[in-house]
Amino acid sequence: MNDSESNPIVTNFVHSGWWRRWGEETFSAYAFLLPSILIFIVFTFFPVIFSFISSFLRWNLPYKAVAAGFDNYVDLVSGPVTSQVFWKSVWNTFYFMLGIPINMILALILALLLNRKLPGVALFRTAFFLPTITSMAAISVVWIWLYHPSDYGLFNSLLMEVGLPVQRWLRDPVLAMPCLILMGVWHGIGYNIIIFLAGLQAIPRELYEVAEIDGAGTTAKFFYVTWPQLSPTTFYILVIGVINSLQAFTEIDVMTQGGPLNVTTTLAYYLYQEAFKYFRIGMGSAVAVILFFILLILTLLQFKVLEKKVYYE
Amino acid sequence: MSKMAIPTAQPSGFPRTLRRSPRRAVSAAVWYIVMIFASILVVIPFIWMISTSFKDATEVFSYPITWIPKQLRWQNYIDAWHAAPFARYFFNSGVVAFAVTLGQLISCSLAAFAFARMNFIGKNFMFSLFLSTTMISTQVTLIPSYLVIKQLNWQDTYQGLIVPFLANAFGVFMIRQAFMGLPRELEDAARLDGCSRLRFLWQIAIPLTRPVLGAQALFAFMGNWNSYLWPLVVTNRQEMRTLQIGLRYFVSQEGGTQWGIYMAAAVMVTIPVILFYFLVQKSFVEGIATTGIKR
Numbered sequence: 001m002n003d004s005e006s007n008p009i010v011t012n013f014v015h016s017g018w019w020r021r022w023g024e025e026t027f028s029a030y031a032f033l034l035p036s037i038l039i040f041i042v043f044t045f046f047p048v049i050f051s052f053i054s055s056f057l058r059w060n061l062p063y064k065a066v067a068a069g070f071d072n073y074v075d076l077v078s079g080p081v082t083s084q085v086f087w088k089s090v091w092n093t094f095y096f097m098l099g100i101p102i103n104m105i106l107a108l109i110l111a112l113l114l115n116r117k118l119p120g121v122a123l124f125r126t127a128f129f130l131p132t133i134t135s136m137a138a139i140s141v142v143w144i145w146l147y148h149p150s151d152y153g154l155f156n157s158l159l160m161e162v163g164l165p166v167q168r169w170l171r172d173p174v175l176a177m178p179c180l181i182l183m184g185v186w187h188g189i190g191y192n193i194i195i196f197l198a199g200l201q202a203i204p205r206e207l208y209e210v211a212e213i214d215g216a217g218t219t220a221k222f223f224y225v226t227w228p229q230l231s232p233t234t235f236y237i238l239v240i241g242v243i244n245s246l247q248a249f250t251e252i253d254v255m256t257q258g259g260p261l262n263v264t265t266t267l268a269y270y271l272y273q274e275a276f277k278y279f280r281i282g283m284g285s286a287v288a289v290i291l292f293f294i295l296l297i298l299t300l301l302q303f304k305v306l307e308k309k310v311y312y313e
Numbered sequence: 314m315s316k317m318a319i320p321t322a323q324p325s326g327f328p329r330t331l332r333r334s335p336r337r338a339v340s341a342a343v344w345y346i347v348m349i350f351a352s353i354l355v356v357i358p359f360i361w362m363i364s365t366s367f368k369d370a371t372e373v374f375s376y377p378i379t380w381i382p383k384q385l386r387w388q389n390y391i392d393a394w395h396a397a398p399f400a401r402y403f404f405n406s407g408v409v410a411f412a413v414t415l416g417q418l419i420s421c422s423l424a425a426f427a428f429a430r431m432n433f434i435g436k437n438f439m440f441s442l443f444l445s446t447t448m449i450s451t452q453v454t455l456i457p458s459y460l461v462i463k464q465l466n467w468q469d470t471y472q473g474l475i476v477p478f479l480a481n482a483f484g485v486f487m488i489r490q491a492f493m494g495l496p497r498e499l500e501d502a503a504r505l506d507g508c509s510r511l512r513f514l515w516q517i518a519i520p521l522t523r524p525v526l527g528a529q530a531l532f533a534f535m536g537n538w539n540s541y542l543w544p545l546v547v548t549n550r551q552e553m554r555t556l557q558i559g560l561r562y563f564v565s566q567e568g569g570t571q572w573g574i575y576m577a578a579a580v581m582v583t584i585p586v587i588l589f590y591f592l593v594q595k596s597f598v599e600g601i602a603t604t605g606i607k608r
Contacts, residue, residue, distance in 0.1 A: 029433035039480035047457035
């Protein structure tokens with residue numbers, strides 16, 4: 001700073017109107033943004049561009065990358081082996097999303113029940129919130145044991161108790177995905193309850209009072225006041241649910257590794273397998289790009305479809 | 314436990330109406346039955362985990378199942394602790410989560426301050442750039458980020474686990490919101506007295522917005538403590554694994570029969586987080602309720 005004072009050109013510049021008006025503040029502001037920008041460039045923006053580029057390469061580590069045009073995409077969509085797994089994983093990705101509406105309905109019911117002033121309500125809320133705060137990896141380990149295919153797994157013991165045949169749960173191609181969905185609902189419900197409760201408590205009391213004066217019963221109050229007033233919350237939970245569901249990874253890796261017979265291989269898990277198990281970087285990147293666009297389309301679609309229906313005050 | 318704080322429902326006794334009207338009393342009774350039943354269903358996996366963690370090998374595989382172990386076998390915990398370097402895993406997870414939290418608080422406060430309290434060329438553009446990072450999923454950046462780490466020779470290092478997470482746009486938005494609430498005059502007065510922006514940020518803005526920063530710190534810490542995919546990808550050596558990855562390999566490598574010991578390990582991993590949650594649940598729940606962020 002002292003050096004610049006002695007230099008007439010710098011002094012003139014520093015005291016000029018432009019620098020005073022914009023320069024100094026802009027310079028400082030970018031200095032403040034710099035740490036974040038650097039990290040975003042290296043670990044967000046560069047990777048996105050890089051993923052697009054490498055999806056057009058045949059790049060199987062440790063070999064060098066070769067330009068491959070649309071080969072990776074063509075292979076995914078119609079190749080003899082890969083396309084089977086790919087389309088299966090697309091299907092599985094959407095199948096897995098079945099957990100979202102289930103979770104939302106249960107969470108809404110529980111939030112309505114918990115939105116009461118009775119002693120002990122705080123304790124119940126804590127109980128529903130416990131699964132959400134514990135790590136998915138640890139919880140998955142616990143649920144492997146619940147779903148244990150022997151007679152001693154908890155679920156099988158209960159089946160035997162009521163005289164039903166034992167199941168193989170996570171190792172059964174039909175049941176594996178429902179098992180993951182059930183655990184996902186259990187793990188995520190507390191979070192949705194908290195959001196719904198916040199939404200419920202933001203609804204103005206007067207609306208209910210007015211509805212009561214008009215003779216509305218409990219059901220009418222729900223459909224004419226609660227539900228429309230809650231729609232921004234519902235919409236928010238739906239968006240977050242879809243984003244999280246598309247990125248689900250931990251429970252699949254810990255519990256099934258995508259099996260049996262690929263019935264739990266979602267796109268996110270397929271990407272991981274291609275890149276980190278078979279070292280096909282180009283193929284993995286192509287899946288990443290597809291995932292990117294699915295997320296983009298779903299987000300836009302949600303905004304389009306629900307924008308009209310969502311009730312904003 | 315009664316601290317759980319969603320604003321309205323904190324009665325100190327039974328509502329008067331309950332004593333008056335039998336119809337309401339019945340409805341309350343039904344409510345309690347439903348809630349008790351539902352919360353037991355939700356808590357059962359935890360109870361089963363704890364129960365199994367105290368059983369010996371024969372009791373684990375016995376039918377009919379027992380909820381209360383015949384004797385409490387603490388040895389499972391000792392065995393689990395020695396079977397894998399859990400102390401090291403705890404240490405690694407702690408170091409990483411702490412460093413990420415601290416780093417995010419610094420980078421987010423700085424950026425938030427620029428967006429909230431400064432006018433600069435390209436502000437709108439930079440803001441939308443930050444906003445756009447929130448729409449990019451981890452999977453899309455996973456492979457190139459890994460290649461960057463590999464290029465830097467940062468596999469199996471703390472910096473490899475920490476550095477990619479030192480920026481967080483959600484945190485920037487949250488803290489920015491708080492900074493925007495500070496009165497303009499406060500800053501003008503401080504600036505007139507010759508206080509630099511950085512000093513204003515550090516000595517006035519940050520202390521005044523401590524609750525928001527606290528909530529942000531909590532999310533950053535919990536999110537990183539629980540993170541799985543990135544540590545899985547960038548660590549190979551056992552001594553660099555985080556707790557979550559360590560637990561996963563501990564359970565899968567043994568061929569899957571020692572469930573008493575596995576559940577003891579799972580208890581060791583989950584209970585500290587639950588206890589920590591009881592300490593901070595108020596700010597955690599309020600943070601989620603007001604911001605919706607859980608990352």
